[in-house]
Amino acid sequence: MSLLTGPMKHHLDGHKDLTKHKEVLKTIDPDTVWIPLVNGNAPCKPCVQVGDEVKVGTKIAERNDHFYLPVFSPVSGTVTAIEKFMTSGLTPADHLRIQNDHKHTAVRSFEPFDYEKASWEELLDFVKNAGMLGLGGAGFPTYVKYLKPENVELFIVNAVECEPYLTADYKNIEENIELLKTGTLALFKLSKAKAGCVAIKEDKLEQIEDLKKTFAGTPIEIRTVPDMYPMGWERTLVYQLTKKRYDKLPIEAGCILNNASTAIALGNAIENGRPITHKYLTVSGEAVKNPQNVYVPVGTRAGEIIEACGGYKDGLEDVLLIAGGPMMGRTIPNDKFVIAPQNNGLTVMPNEDKDEVKCLRCGRCTETCPSGLQPVRIQMSAAIFDEEELNKLYVMDCIECGMCTYVCPSKIxxxxxxxxxxxxxxTRMASRAKEAKK
Ligand code: SF4
Ligand code: SF4
Structure with a gap:
């Protein structure tokens, strides 16, 4: 592993006031949604056929390899096709196309659940069959990290949201704080942890007070962390709260983490018998007319959402569309991709000429990297395809936080x-594995 001793002490201008105090737009009701038939790299098999009628909450697909994940319809209407679409991860994948009848007819996907009375095994089963997944960006089935909760010291709900521009978690908590409480307490039970907390940035003063009131009398503590980037990254947060580091998984440091929106989704499943069908999403940046948060059906096209937010600012011919925030998000070449459950933002920036110049070898990227890597040496080794050197430089420990680009004076x-x-x-590892199988 790398030293993992990066500085982790950068305050960034959050630009959060662009959206934080505005009402969430909830009227987007697309004529068509496209549901990704993929979870991570694993395909999800459709449980419906072209021509089938579905309701909000109908199970329409499932991942069923070594992990299980059911997928539920976000709209009522008719399945009209299975077709390839680009995902926000920039890979093409099959999507289930559903024509929305705008009637919003819903089916109860599962019954509400008494998590307090339920046994640990029953609760784990509920989380699995309700299709809970990491809404903080990973999209991984939630139940998996609770399969063997041994020696867990601290269960953490991550409400830090350190990525600039994004306020989707903030608004979700503001509107659903009781569901956050239910989901957090249920996950805390599942974790068998000795202690539990909601971690939040110290500058969110009002929300800290609301959380303290909501969780009063429960075993969950509200812990504040500095307004630094990337404080919401799991390694940084675990270190901040426990002073422990780990190699691969937080459980090595005695921690289990889930994002606040995931806990809210579980609260909604427990209280109301509803699966994940909609997403809170921040649409922000300097190139969108009306930056705001939206609450949209999963599978809505990005372009339609931007249009509902007033479209691109007049006079801007070229914009940069980022799925996520400007630091950790992915730049997407067009707005035809659809929103997956784990997407939390669309950032739209003017695409200015960056006038990149030669590397000055100033070392700022290395000084800044929170993973303790040497990005300047990594890019030099990558340029000559030096696999051995890249491995020695622990390239795979990069969390793609964006700090090296942010600080680079050469605009690289x-x-x-x-x-x-x-x-x-x-690619090299995959081709070697393929060779070995022959
Ligand atoms: S994106 Fe750059 S700064 Fe961030 S972890 Fe990777 S190499 Fe380090
Ligand atoms: S910050 Fe930019 S200019 Fe400085 S060493 Fe890194 S890549 Fe080169």
């Missing part, structure tokens, strides 16, 4: 170069 997109280096290593 260092993060993108490191990302490409990671892809190069992945």
């Amino acid at each position: 997109d260092v993060t993108e170069n490191v990302r490409r280096a990671k892809n190069f290593i992945r």
